[in-house]
Amino acid sequence: MGNKPQGLLRDYQSYLNVDFTTGQIKYGSTNEETNLLIASANSIYSRSFYSNRFMLTGARRNDIFGAATNLFNKNWLYRPLSYDGQITIFVPKFYEYFKLNNSNAGTGLPFDNLVLLSNDEMYLNRIEAHIMTNQLALANEELAYFVGTRTQGYNPITDVITQANIVARYPVITDEYTPFYTLTPVQSSYIKAIAEVRRREFIHEGVRWFDIKRFNLKVTHQTYNTPDAVLQKDDKRKALQIPQYVSDTGVEKNPR
Numbered sequence: 346m347g348n349k350p351q352g353l354l355r356d357y358q359s360y361l362n363v364d365f366t367t368g369q370i371k372y373g374s375t376n377e378e379t380n381l382l383i384a385s386a387n388s389i390y391s392r393s394f395y396s397n398r399f400m401l402t403g404a405r406r407n408d409i410f411g412a413a414t415n416l417f418n419k420n421w422l423y424r425p426l427s428y429d430g431q432i433t434i435f436v437p438k439f440y441e442y443f444k445l446n447n448s449n450a451g452t453g454l455p456f457d458n459l460v461l462l463s464n465d466e467m468y469l470n471r472i473e474a475h476i477m478t479n480q481l482a483l484a485n486e487e488l489a490y491f492v493g494t495r496t497q498g499y500n501p502i503t504d505v506i507t508q509a510n511i512v513a514r515y516p517v518i519t520d521e522y523t524p525f526y527t528l529t530p531v532q533s534s535y536i537k538a539i540a541e542v543r544r545r546e547f548i549h550e551g552v553r554w555f556d557i558k559r560f561n562l563k564v565t566h567q568t569y570n571t572p573d574a575v576l577q578k579d580d581k582r583k584a585l586q587i588p589q590y591v592s593d594t595g596v597e598k599n600p601r
Contacts (some may be wrong), residue, residue, distance in 0.1 A: 347486035348471075353464045354377045354494050357422040360437075363430070369407075374456030382462035391439035391457050395547055400433040401548065406523035407547060416514070417539070418491075420497040423545055440551055459550075465491075466552070469543055476535040481508055484535060492542060493569040511538050523561045523578065536560070558583060 355377065360368045369391070373383055394400060401409060406561065407415070410424040427434050445453040468491060475484040489506040494498035508531065515537040517530045522537055525546050540556045557564055557576075566574040576582065592598050 347483050369437045372438045379464040383457045384459045388457045391441040438563050
């Protein structure tokens, strides 16, 4: 039987039961059971993530949060939690704490709590490990449980995941998921399923970049009235540039 960490994963329904600001604070709180490691970073992200033009535009809302992207063809709990920004759709995950350094002048530094490690991410990694060791029955059971905790009207009796479901929904596409290790066709379908769940679970948090790197994915950014910006699978820009102070010592920069 699969492991069902009841009460240890993020309870998205609880975010729908509170107001906007409370939800922002709650996401990065030490009181959330799922949050294992939190960093308080000097950042103005909470001021801009709802209007950043490379976030989630309204035109893509159904592509990300539509019921057709849910393994049970039901509505995600993420969708009613998301809000319309000026030009984007955003999920409230960050709340700014402004630390005063001069109360008279009203100056200080803004900080955001960032969840660096959570039970949610660990559980998805566990499911991926089941897939890579061909324990697909366990993967089916645990993935169904995880997705169910993010699904409106989830019914554990009727909402189940099978290998046939996964393969049909995520057919293998030649040269799409190409990690350095070998995947069977069935594993490729399951890995894409997990990556798509992570894509929604950690929206705005940057975790998608790790999947883009390790699965060698092509990325296309659509911009208004200009050609698409494409990051190819073998694009040299996927390797971070070495710091300027290092290259100043004579170390050759990464090619671009």
